[in-house]
Amino acid sequence: MIDLYYWPTPNGHKISLFLEEAGLDYAIKPVDIGKGDQFKPEYLAFSPNNKMPAIIDHAPNDGGAPISVFESGAILLYLANKTGRFLGFAEGADAATQLRQRIVVNEWLFWQMGGLGPMTGQYGHFHVYAPEQIPYAKDRYRNEALRLLGVLDRRLEGRQFIAGDEYSIADMASYPWINPYTKVPLDLAPFANVRRWQATIAARPATQRAYAVAKQVNPDAGKPMSEEEKKILFGQR
Template identity: 80%
Template sequence: MIDLYYWPTPNGHKITLFLEEAGLDYRIVPVDIGKGAQFEPAFLAISPNNKMPAIVDHDPGDGGAPITVFESGAILRYLAEKTGRFTGVAEGADAASARRQRIEVDEWLFWQVAGLGPMAGQYGHFHVYAPEVIPYARERYRKEVERLLGVLDRRLAGREWIAGASYSIADMAAYPWINVYDKAPIDLTPFAHVRRWHAAIAARPATARAYALVRQVNPNAGKPLSDEEKKVLFGQGPR
């Protein structure tokens, strides 16, 4: 059994996408980030960066103590290695080919966690949540997100998935961060390959199951944040 410390955000969706695709037994432990649950000592013992998601794998397969993993990219890599699924490695690949395919997947996994996620997050902050309009910041992050979408669009030209031989953790990492802000949508018209790829993932039954968890876990999803929630999410300095 895997305990998933989760709140329905793009980074949280990455992990439910994998768990639903793989059919692993898991239990959701809600971490209400608007109320500061991510700062509770019990959670910090698992995720010292006070960010979710995080997991505790109570059956790591080696007979040892439970394994804790924080950071969404590390969790995806751990689950792929644990199950041997969604690694991007072609069935029957020899050792040399498998190594190269894993490298390719990791490149795009790290591209997402270091680029697409943070830049899209800043785009959302300044377009949706910031208390004042800062034109420079809005334009800066809009252009950067569009640049990254262009990178992804070129990558997907002539290929079904981002990396490797099949649907992989690279796709699961990137998918939730495409046009995540309904109140500040980005025009995806120029990115035909991204739109085709995104629609293919949206049509997967496991994707529907993963996103159905949003309302189950947070019935207020989609509603404007209160001032107190904004203070918790955006007003933290050193603790």
């Protein structure tokens, strides 16, 4: 059994996508980031950066004590290695193919962690949540988010998924960060490959199950945040 410490955000969705695809037994442990659950001492004991998601695997492959993992990219890598799945190669692939595909998947996983997620997140912050309008910041992060979408679109040219023919953790990491802000949507019209890839993943039954979990955990997702919630999310030191 895996405990998933989760709230319905793009980073949270990454892990529920994997767990649903792999069919692993898991239990949701809600972390209401608007109420400050991420700052509770018992959560900081295994997720010291006071961010979500995190997991505790009560049945690790070594048969030993439970293993906790924080940071969504690290969690995806842990789960992929635990199951031997979604690493960019098909079952039965030879050692050379496995080695090279793991490299490709890792490249694009870290691209998402270092680029697409943070830059799109800043786009959302300055367009949706910031208490004052800062044109430079709004333009800066819009342009960077669009640049990254262009990078992804070129990568997907002639490929079904980011790493090639196989759905992988690189796709799971990136998919939730494609246009997550419905109030200020980015224009995806120029990115035909991204739109095709996005629709393909959205149609997967596991994707639909993962996003159904989100609605169960927080039926109010998408509603405007209160000023108190903003203070908790953006004002902590």
